[in-house]
Structure formats: structure tokens, C-alpha cells
Amino acid sequence: MKPILHLLLPCLLCLPWFTQAAETRPNFLIIIADDLCWRDLGYEGSPDVKTPNLDKLRSGSMHLKGMFNPATSCSPTRHSLYTGLYPIRSGAYPNHTRVYEGTKSLFTHLKTAGYRVALQNKEHVGPAASFPYEHIAGADDLTETNSFVTRDATQPWFMVFASNDPHSPWSRGPKYDPAKITVPPYFHDNAITRDALAKYFGEISKLDEQVGALMKMLADTKQSGSTVVLFVSEQGSSFPYGGKWSVYDNGIHASAILRWPGKVKPGSSSSALMQYVDVTPTFLAAAGIDPTKIDVGCPDAHGATGFDGRSFLTVLLGETDTLRDYVFAQHTTIGTNGAIGPYPMRAVRDTRYKLIRNLAPELTYTIGGIHKGEPIESWQADAKNDPALAARVAHLFNRPGEELYDLQTDPYETKNIATDSALAEIKAKLQKELDAWISQQGDKDLETEKLANTRQGKSDEGHPKAKKNGKGKAKKKAE
Numbered sequence: 261m262k263p264i265l266h267l268l269l270p271c272l273l274c275l276p277w278f279t280q281a282a283e284t285r286p287n288f289l290i291i292i293a294d295d296l297c298w299r300d301l302g303y304e305g306s307p308d309v310k311t312p313n314l315d316k317l318r319s320g321s322m323h324l325k326g327m328f329n330p331a332t333s334c335s336p337t338r339h340s341l342y343t344g345l346y347p348i349r350s351g352a353y354p355n356h357t358r359v360y361e362g363t364k365s366l367f368t369h370l371k372t373a374g375y376r377v378a379l380q381n382k383e384h385v386g387p388a389a390s391f392p393y394e395h396i397a398g399a400d401d402l403t404e405t406n407s408f409v410t411r412d413a414t415q416p417w418f419m420v421f422a423s424n425d426p427h428s429p430w431s432r433g434p435k436y437d438p439a440k441i442t443v444p445p446y447f448h449d450n451a452i453t454r455d456a457l458a459k460y461f462g463e464i465s466k467l468d469e470q471v472g473a474l475m476k477m478l479a480d481t482k483q484s485g486s487t488v489v490l491f492v493s494e495q496g497s498s499f500p501y502g503g504k505w506s507v508y509d510n511g512i513h514a515s516a517i518l519r520w521p522g523k524v525k526p527g528s529s530s531s532a533l534m535q536y537v538d539v540t541p542t543f544l545a546a547a548g549i550d551p552t553k554i555d556v557g558c559p560d561a562h563g564a565t566g567f568d569g570r571s572f573l574t575v576l577l578g579e580t581d582t583l584r585d586y587v588f589a590q591h592t593t594i595g596t597n598g599a600i601g602p603y604p605m606r607a608v609r610d611t612r613y614k615l616i617r618n619l620a621p622e623l624t625y626t627i628g629g630i631h632k633g634e635p636i637e638s639w640q641a642d643a644k645n646d647p648a649l650a651a652r653v654a655h656l657f658n659r660p661g662e663e664l665y666d667l668q669t670d671p672y673e674t675k676n677i678a679t680d681s682a683l684a685e686i687k688a689k690l691q692k693e694l695d696a697w698i699s700q701q702g703d704k705d706l707e708t709e710k711l712a713n714t715r716q717g718k719s720d721e722g723h724p725k726a727k728k729n730g731k732g733k734a735k736k737k738a739e
């Protein structure tokens with residue numbers, strides 16, 4: 261008997277039914293919007309935007325109300341979400357960027373653990389060796405997506421669905437009537453703003469249709485119950501004060517909802533402060549992998565090799581409602597389309613206050629997206645007879661070295677209280693936390709900003725962190 265068992269056991273272990281019975285790890289689906297301000301969703305309270313599929317997903321999810329993005333444009337945002345590292349440490353801090361060679365991502369870690377991994381549509385990350393996913397082209401056809409998620413029932417999968425909506429140009433989705441929409445108070449209300457907003461809202465509804473199709477696919481393939489679904493809004497809209505290219509909350513606060521049937525309470529909420537860098541370690545923990553034991557392949561300035569992010573699995577399971585005391589963000593202007601010079605920003609925020617440092621306040625902040633063309637030119641024209649609007653427009657171009665806001669009383673960050681002596685202690689504490697983060701990241705302020713272009717090319721050559729004899733890999737095509 262004994263020799264026969266020895267012969268049989270390896271075969272038994274290979275049988276699909278055996279592996280399937282042992283497989284308790286969930287699938288993971290991240291759905292990422294593009295240039296969507298967190299406020300512009302039905303379940304977030306938008307009075308206009310129709311998002312029935314996302315509203316339904318929210319009702320089955322935990323709403324992570326304290327989620328923040330550490331970056332201000334597409335590429336560094338995605339790198340931080342997928343690597344668990346803040347942008348300056350990983351090297352992926354301007355737009356159209358890449359991480360240092362050797363850096364690992366959630367795709368690397370889960371693939372090593374036996375998952376099959378894919379990314380559909382918008383990539384914007386590199387080098388390819390750090391993001392070993394199968395790429396599925398296009399966002400409106402789920403045929404290949406369906407093949408991917410059903411390919412092998414004995415193997416768990418991880419997929420990112422990266423929509424292009426509602427990134428400009430706004431040309432898709434249902435029509436909204438410009439005359440009937442509500443213009444948010446942080447925008448200037450005129451016909452050009454209304455027309456653009458109506459088109460942007462249409463693309464949010466287009467995104468919502470994609471979410472509906474993905475949820476139907478999971479239901480049709482009987483994987484709703486075994487799949488963790490995370491939706492994130494990415495990093496603010498491209499309107500002046502819409503949030504993108506700024507560290508104001510319209511940009512760095514993210515809408516985030518996570519569904520995990522049987523584990524996460526449907527319709528629940530958490531106010532725990534967390535960041536995109538926390539997603540990768542959380543998913544690893546949910547897959548039964550200890551994220552504190554992972555070498556991320558890119559040490560911080562102090563030589564530590566673990567994630568910048570930390571797992572919020574205990575928050576998801578309802579065991580606690582705290583994670584971080586502070587969240588951080590940075591903006592790099594060099595390398596942004598239409599940039600005429602450096603205008604770097606750093607920010608730290610707790611549950612109530614935010615401190616912003618503009619590192620080159622003597623310069624003028626000018627990029628293509630919010631400082632040129634429409635709607636800003638119509639705002640500038642209207643501002644000629646409107647001093648309050650003129651001041652708001654001027655602030656888009658020229659800011660003081662330091663800004664402090666009380667988000668509790670001033671959610672749109674319109675009253676800078678950095679010089680209020682009553683808040684000196686609060687400001688000093690935030691400054692100390694920001695300095696510690698800057699030091700850990702190896703952030704050299706203006707020097708780092710001036711090196712941004714070296715993070716956009718095809719190799720690490722010429723950068724202080726370049727590996728000796730490293731050939732460099734081409735970055736993925738940035739659309």
C-alpha cells in the first residue's frame with residue numbers, strides 16, 4: 261500500500277478539484293476612473309450626476325471615506341496605487357513616469373503567489389518588468405475580460421480595469437442639460453463652465469455603464485461572491501479648482517468603495533485616514549500574505565525595504581476604524597503638459613487640518629490644463645468686473661509659500677489660516693510630520709523637481725539613483 265500511495269499522492273495534488281477545494285483566496289478587481297473628482301458621484305451626494313451602478317456597488321460595500329491620493333496626476337497616482345510606495349521614493353513622481361528598476365508591484369507580488377494578473381485599458385506605468393500583467397485593450401468590450409476571469413477556475417486572479425472616463429476630451433455618454441445642472445461653489449458659474457461640466461458629467465455616466473457591465477460579468481460567471489471589488493475615483497477633475505494638479509481635497513481626496521461579500525459589511529462606512537499606497541499591502545493581507553515581510557525592491561532614504569503603505573484589512577473587517585494619523589501628497593509641475601517651470605507642492609493632512617508648502621512661491625504656476633484655454637479664459641474675462649473672482653483666479657497662478665486650511669469649517673480650502681498665531685502649535689506639528697515624510701522619501705525639494713525630466717525618459721541614466729550598468733527599460737506607452 262505504502263509505495264502505491266507515494267505514487268498516487270503527487271497526482272492527487274495535481275487534480276483540479278483538489279486545488280479548487282483548497283483555494284480560499286479571493287480574486288481582486290480594481291476599477292479606476294480617470295480624472296474624476298470624488299464629489300461627482302451619486303452616492304457621494306452629487307445633485308446631478310447619475311451613477312446607478314456605482315450607487316448599487318456602494319450599497320454592497322464599505323465606503324472608505326478617509327481615502328487620499330499621494331499624487332496629483334494620472335501616472336504617479338497609478339504607480340502609488342499599484343506599488344504601495346509614495347511617488348518620490350519609487351521615482352514615479354512626475355506625469356508620464358516610471359519606477360526605478362527592480363521595484364515590484366501588486367502584479368509582481370500576486371503573480372509570485374500564483375495569481376494570474378491583468379490590466380485592461382489605460383496603462384501609464386512602467387517599466388514593464390515591474391508590472392508583469394497581461395494587457396487587455398479597450399474599455400468597452402469585455403469579451404477578452406470574460407475569457408481572462410474564466411480561464412482557470414482553480415487559479416485566483418487580479419485585474420485592474422482602468423477606464424479613460426471621465427478624462428477630457430468629454431465626448432461620450434448621455435447628455436446632461438447645461439442649464440439644469442448645479443455648478444459647485446468652487447467653480448465660476450458661466451455658460452462655458454456649464455457646457456463643459458455637462459459633458460464631463462456625461463462621461464461619468466459612461467464610466468458608470470462600464471461598472472455595471474463589469475458587475476454583470478462577475479454575476480454571470482458566478483464570481484461576485486469570491487471577488488474583492490475596489491472602485492477609486494483617481495485624482496480630481498481637470499477644471500480649475502477641480503482638483504487635478506493640486507493638493508487640495510478636490511484632487512487628493514478620493515472616493516473609494518470596497519465590496520467583499522461575507523467579509524465586509526454591505527452599506528458600511530469607515531472614516532479611517534488611508535492612502536492609495538495602503539491598497540497593495542491590504543490586498544496582500546487579504547490573500548493571506550504578510551505584507552510586512554515583503555521586500556518592495558526599492559529602499560527608502562533610510563534603507564528600509566518595506567512598503568510605505570500599511571494594510572487596512574482590520575478596518576475592512578470592522579475590527580477598528582483607525583489606520584493613519586496623517587496622509588501626505590506631492591505635486592511635480594515639471595513634465596506636466598504646458599508647464600513653463602517648476603512649481604512643486606508638498607502637503608500633509610490630518611482629520612481636520614492641511615498644511616501645504618509651495619516650494620517656489622516666487623514663480624508662477626502655469627500648466628496647460630488649468631491655466632490656458634477654456635474655461636479659465638472665460639473666468640479671466642468675467643473677473644475684470646468681479647474682484648472676488650479675480651482673487652480666486654489669481655490664486656491659481658500665484659500662491660504663498662505656506663497654506664493652512666481647516667477642512668472642518670472650510671471644506672473648499674478658501675481661507676488660508678497659515679499666519680493665524682492661534683494655530684501655531686497645530687502648524688508646527690504638521691510641519692514636523694511633513695519634514696519626517698520628506699526625509700524618509702529622499703525628497704530634496706527643488707532639486708527633486710528639477711530631476712523630474714530624468715524620470716520621464718527611457719532609462720535611469722543620469723539620475724543619482726541609477727543602477728550601475730543598468731540599461732533601463734522603455735516605459736509603457738502613455739496615452
Ligand SMILES: [Ca+2]
Pocket residue numbers: 294295296333334427494495
Ligand atoms: Ca487621471
